[in-house]
Amino acid sequence: xxxxxxxxxxxxxxxxxxxxxxxxxxxxxxxxxxxxxxxxxxxxxxxxxxxxxxxxxxxxxxxxxxxxxxxxxxxxxxxxxxxxxxxxxxxxxxxxxxxxxxxxxxxxxxxxxxxxxxxxxxxxxxxxxxxxxxxxxxxxxxx
Amino acid sequence: xxxxxxxxxxxxxxxxxxxxxxxxxxxxxxxxxxxxxxxxxxxxxxxxxxxxxxxxxxxxxxxxxxxxxxxxxxxxxxxxxxxxxxxxxxxxxxxxxxxxxxxxxxxxxxxxxxxxxxxxxxxxxxxxxxxxxxxxxxxxxxx
DNA sequence: CCTAATCTCTCTAGTCACTAGAGGTTCAAG
DNA sequence: CTTGAACCTCTAGTGACTAGAGAGATTAGG
Numbered sequence: 001x002x003x004x005x006x007x008x009x010x011x012x013x014x015x016x017x018x019x020x021x022x023x024x025x026x027x028x029x030x031x032x033x034x035x036x037x038x039x040x041x042x043x044x045x046x047x048x049x050x051x052x053x054x055x056x057x058x059x060x061x062x063x064x065x066x067x068x069x070x071x072x073x074x075x076x077x078x079x080x081x082x083x084x085x086x087x088x089x090x091x092x093x094x095x096x097x098x099x100x101x102x103x104x105x106x107x108x109x110x111x112x113x114x115x116x117x118x119x120x121x122x123x124x125x126x127x128x129x130x131x132x133x134x135x136x137x138x139x140x141x142x143x
Numbered sequence: 144x145x146x147x148x149x150x151x152x153x154x155x156x157x158x159x160x161x162x163x164x165x166x167x168x169x170x171x172x173x174x175x176x177x178x179x180x181x182x183x184x185x186x187x188x189x190x191x192x193x194x195x196x197x198x199x200x201x202x203x204x205x206x207x208x209x210x211x212x213x214x215x216x217x218x219x220x221x222x223x224x225x226x227x228x229x230x231x232x233x234x235x236x237x238x239x240x241x242x243x244x245x246x247x248x249x250x251x252x253x254x255x256x257x258x259x260x261x262x263x264x265x266x267x268x269x270x271x272x273x274x275x276x277x278x279x280x281x282x283x284x285x286x
Numbered sequence: 287c288c289t290a291a292t293c294t295c296t297c298t299a300g301t302c303a304c305t306a307g308a309g310g311t312t313c314a315a316g
Numbered sequence: 317c318t319t320g321a322a323c324c325t326c327t328a329g330t331g332a333c334t335a336g337a338g339a340g341a342t343t344a345g346g
Contacts, residue, residue, distance in 0.1 A: 005313090007322060017323085018305060026303090037312045039323055058243065063303070084255060091251040094244050100201065101241050108234040112227060148342090150293060160294085161334065169332090180341040182294055206332070 004042040013050035020050065028053065028067055060097060065090065147185040156193035163193065171196065171210055203240070204233065 010017045023029040029049065032040045049070070056066045068086050153160045166172040167183075172192065175183045192213070199209045211229055 005322075016305080019303085021325090022304065035312080035323095037323085039312065055243075057303085060240075060244070087251050087254050091248065091255065094248045094251060098241055098244050098248065101203070101237050101244070105234065105237045105241065108230050108237065111230050112234065148293075149295095159334080162332085164296090165333065178341080180294085182341065200332085 002044050004044070004046070006040045006042070009042045009046055009050070012047045013054065015050045015054050023050075023053065026063070028063055028070075060093075061090070145187050147187070147189070149183045149185070152185045152189055152193070155190045156197065158193045158197050166193075166196065169206070171206055171213075203237070208233065 004012065006017050006020055009015075010020060013020075015023075020029065024031050029046065032042045032046070035041055052070070053063075053066050056069070057063075061069075065086065072086070147155065149160050149163055152158075153163060156163075158166075163172065167174050172189065175185045175189070178184055195213070196206075196209050199212070200206070204212075208229055
């Protein structure tokens, strides 16, 4: 019930209208019923669903991961094997990212501090970023 | 000096061969001199440069940011204003990401724990990700 | 010096996750 | 019942690559 147009769904979920249609296209969001004239009519469950996607995306999950996670939540009472696989893969990835971001956070903070009373040649971001030390956890997305 | 082929540069920097050519195409890496037969010949400074790009990318900087940062490092002794702007924007973004990932890390860990002896309906990752509380810092890339 | 294996060249097209625009139709407020 | 906002489909463009075809260059071994 509560019959939302795509525009209202967009405002409620924070996902842009064309993006919602795109998600439908690629099968990430189920095609909703249509009005007489052919316009999409959603119910509130879609708001939840899109928020989930939005936050997941913002945190770096791929659409495939989100699709998998959604499927799991659609039929619970299954054995957890698949969920477990997805989750532990994601956990490792998330931890790796946190570590990398933490390193950069420190460096950016230092840079801002130096910059507050100096010149660019005080800034170590470039050095820091070309530093080979960062390569340890080098199963990065970027080859 | 030290005359690297594109393949050697690739191995030394960790950036794939086609990606190096792509960076040249879009003007992120200067076009190097060529051999008699027309092959690219690099020197060691390019290794540094590509490492910088690689790490920056892996940590979420866009190519435009990296281009800007590079330009700054090419002519230091400038005022730090621009570098500062880039850096503080990135710092805010990085901190926001860390916070979000931290929340997800906790949820994934809990999920794995539940999954260890249970069913999918115990899993709260989806709830967590659709939670509106995450919306506070809502200047997310994903609109 | 010659050959074979390995690189490298350019170019086009594909990927992911959108985003923008054209050109046309439907809905809902007044 | 009109009018203007919102909706429809479709194609094409974005960023940051990645893959493949087909042709030419380089280098190590014999």
